[in-house]
Amino acid sequence: MEKDNQHIILKTKYLAIGYASKKERTVVASNINIELCKGELVGLVGVNGVGKSTLLRTLTNVQNPLSGDIFINDKNIKHYAALDLAKVLSLVLTEQLMSKNLSVFEIVALGRQPYTNWVGNLSENDMSIINMALTQTNVSDLKHKRCFELSDGQLQKVMIARALAQDTDLIILDEPTTHLDIYHKVSTLKLLQKLAKETDKTILFSSHEIDLAIQLCDTLIVMTPNHVVSDMPCNLITKGVFDSLFPEDLIAFDEKTGTFRVKK
């Protein structure tokens, strides 16, 4: 599949990820070549412990790659200053907020930090971007609520709104659907799909909801211990990638429905 070069937001070249200490190198995955385009919703799936988090940590510059390069908007991630990176890449993490006493508006407003002056005053432009982010994620009504009053599903939306307010080309979410019931999992992923389309931002998330990801994503990155493939979900199904994703003793992939079934 040929992709138009101009619209590639994130690109990795022969990327190897893992942990290096003075004594030894632990390679988690290597030879990763992925390209993410503008306005795409991309899911990252794989079994527990295969290195999804390590890949996300590397892509977000939290840890360094063992070898290879990562490009965001054709610029090597190594050459970004912290503040410039914050203007092209925003995150939604699984970690708990430190202060649950912040109001929804305050949290979303903190997304504007890379753009504000030294005391963090919000300009009119900042305000309109914050309000747009609140509207796009349907949390405008919650604006004045405090975080401890929110449900997990609402809080997740607020954190997505915060990332939107940061106004970056790329948003990366680490397992945004954990702790949510099936309805709110779908609602969160549908929201991401809508946002990718409407705002033309590239949204990458890791998830264990392979069924849902197959139905909703434009592209899937599948991580297995031996290699990392990325393609459109339907192509991946025809290639039979999902059949070999898990050990075969308990579940099997059903190609017709695109779901996993428990073996009887």
Added chain:
Amino acid sequence: MALSILLVFCFLANISLGSVYIPLNEVFNSLLGNSTEQETWQHIIQNYRLPKALTAILVGSGLGISGLLMQTLFRNPLAGPFVLGISSGASLGVALVILGSSFFGGVFAVFLISKWSIVIAASLGSFLVLLAVLMVSLRVRDTMAILIIGLMFASITSAIVSVLSYFGSAQQLQQYIFWGFGSLGNLSWDELLIFFIIYCLGLIISLVSVKSLNTMLLGENYAKSLGLNIKRSRFAIIMATSLLAGTITAFAGPIAFIGLAIPHLTRQVFNTSNHKILLPAVFLFGAIVMLICDSIAQVPNSDYTLPINAITSLVGAPVVIWLLVRKRKMVF
């Protein structure tokens, strides 16, 4: 706004109250530079009460602000200005001068135990501990580790103080314990000027850190993703705290409680975590509470002056307990 007026009121009340009764209009006269009925009154106010009230403002606001910085940095409501071992460092310095003077010999000891030597010892002590903590903070990635290392430094210094007290004479011990009570008085205008300059430095660094403090409310990883240089912000925050808490301890002794309680008091009253509001509010609250505590400590119209350190806890602790019980929810 109401708080600023309250501050001015407390400031005047603090100056008017004391062991010698001075009528309020005479207090005004003296403050405005006019002559008073009795010359002693003018002397008392200009050289004793005015510097003491100003010291109270600096101490209260400085401790409150450094407590706020530490609580946000360490994400811990129990943190205070002294968690990094600043007061223990100061105690060690003072203990070495007072208790250790017997080791240095008689004549030398008389020379050593002047007020300036205690101020210098306290500053040196807190500065050295601070330096150690700052070096560690640049090398350690985890903020919590810094907290524990600060506590370890405190343990080491208090252990050394214990050993010194064991060998100290009763008179020396008493002198050391009196230093530990804290004192707002006894500062000359010269000393106050030096105090004020260092205090301002700390205050300016705190003001510049407001944005990063707010960003840190999201947690360190989010803060980093927003382009915040965690190590640099952390360094600035620790630096501000050390300047504020360090000079305060040097000039007024280890004053407990204010630094821990004032930020909680302020958060309860204003119900916000935004440092743009909290920082000035903590400044005002800290100054007001300290002025009130000092007014109580001098026991108006009597000759007693109670240890300020006891009064801050006696007055402040019930207030914080009452606020927490009433609201049933801790704001943090």
